[in-house]
Amino acid sequence: MTAETIIQSLASGLLMGLLYGLIAAGLALIFGLMDVVNFAHGEFLMIAMYATFFLFAFFAIDPLLAAPLVAAALFVFGAVVYLLVVRFAMRAKANAGMVQIFSTFGLAIVMRGLAQFFFTPDYRSVTNSWVGGKTISIAGIYLPEPQLIGAMLSIAAFVALYFFINRTDFGRALEATREDAGAVALVGIDKNRVFALGWGLGAALVGLAGAIMAIFFYIYPDVGASFALIAYVTVALGGFGSVFGAFAGGIIVGLVEASTALILPPSLKSVGIYAVYLLVVFIRPRGLFGSM
């Protein structure tokens, strides 16, 4: 094993990890806001990838230009999902947690089924995009441009999110609703509105990730599944309820995955991630940056 291999592995791991963080950010935001785990998170990613693909295929809009459009569309989609599905699921008097799980899980299955029906199960790819397939090589270390842009976008999104949550009225409303949904009603904040915007924001973040992923990953109705699993681990590792935990969690997952593959056979590379996760659960059950 040469130094070059190690640096390349860690660099690739870091880029992937930042993207994992961006995918998980929306999940962490929604969970932190209202204690609901969105089991359709992977399907949100899938829809975003398809949206990017269709914008490219029909209107020749490059995924990089499509990213803000897709994020906006997913914002609306997320808010609608809250208003039409989750809002009602949260009214359950008994077994509220189960009802929420089943409603988002059911939504995931419906979305996959509809995608297969309307988009067919064929594997799609965005070919010939601006940065697709391009790669930068620095002293023998290869950094693929799509992942590089994805990583930078991820950092930018987390910085923006930080200022948004800490410096704006809406961010404060979000935090306040999270702390005590009953009390904010007394000061005239509409809980449903805040939650709907929270869902919209969470979905927009995964929309951004999906647009970038569409450049270098194949697209099909089940594409969300493997990424969603990583997103759940990322959130649990980073800490439930902490959006920035997701950022750190994503980086850790990416780096651990890459370094495990250096030591163990590649088919076991996810073992490292789950080993680290178990370790965190033993030592700090709420996750690294968890506040609950």
Place this chain on the structure above:
Amino acid sequence: MTISRRNVLLGATAAAALGPIAARAQTSEVAIGVIYPLSGSSAAIGVDAQHAFNTAADIINKNYDFALPLAKGEGLSGLGGAKVKLVFADHQADPQKGRAETERLITQEKVCAVVGTYQSAVAVTVSQTCERYGVPFISADNSSPSLHRRGLKYYFRASPHDEMFSAAMFDFFDAMKKKGQKIETLALFHEDTIFGTDSANAQTKLAAERGYKIVADIKYRANSPSLTAEVQQLKAANADVLMPSSYTTDSILLVKTMAELGYKPKNIMAQDAGFSEKATYDAVGDKLEGVISRGSFSLDLAQKRPMVGLINEMYRAKSGKDFNDYTSRQFMGLIIMADAVNRAKSTDGEKIREALVATDMPGDVTIMPWRRVKFDEMGQNNFADPVLLQYSAKNFVTIFPEQAAVSEAIWPMNS
């Protein structure tokens, strides 16, 4: 023995269950179960397969002038012109779902035979279930060599398995070496279910026998979100030939990742699967010029046997795609099964099995480059000769063995 309430209930249930069987004998339909992944990560394969099977059923049930068994005349003449009815089931690439769905096909849908399954891992459970019920099963497109070696009586496979395919690859390497090419080192890249591991085992064995050195043997998890680490090891090894055994998703990601990490393999010799799917070439075809894949079908056969082209047109009208290595074998799977049912003149499992054992179909009445279809005592057809196909100028051309070759191989692939 006293008759308890439970006995009466059992008796009534049995009578109710037998009712449909008695009624079925007079109907003019023969139900054959077709089990494929119709949802989940390989749904695309299953949907193409449905079109292939429907094309075969069309040819059997309507009158066509092809030199193919059952094409002429409508339905199965041995059963008074009964039509073949396909009952599709979805196994979602999951062996356990495959088992449950096969049971449903046999007990609820009353199919008299089953054809499947794409994934070899699912064929294991599906064929075991069929064996238990005494229902014949044809592996239309499974290629793991271990499948026919489990002592099953009701298991049949008309197409080659991966040892035969891999032997063809090494025959080709030997031939290339004789022509003065340097082929010494190999890198294996395979997924972690029975398909990938069986394929890698066959290749490892052949490499040892014929004096090739395996410099990397990389087993990876199917449907991985990233193959960066795997590709780095392939790149470090930089073998003379890269030999992937991968399904479509991983094939696309492998080729993209190799390009991103600046690795251009000297040669690629693929174990079919993802490397014969249109989706792979749509996505990354520009990086696959010169790739060689094993196969058992090639459209250039249409030049010698015009019906291959005509049947391909029928399939394309349904699916929008040309026959590939999988869909052609799926098509033949149903023809062979229906031919046996026809000769058995019965929907009884044992009689169909006897008819399958007696099958002796000359190669030129199939759409494949096979010599004939005749099963050995383990249910394997050893007369199915594999071919090697090379992708060049957006087309697959047969390059090996010599008697089937349409053109010379481009070697190394990037030359």
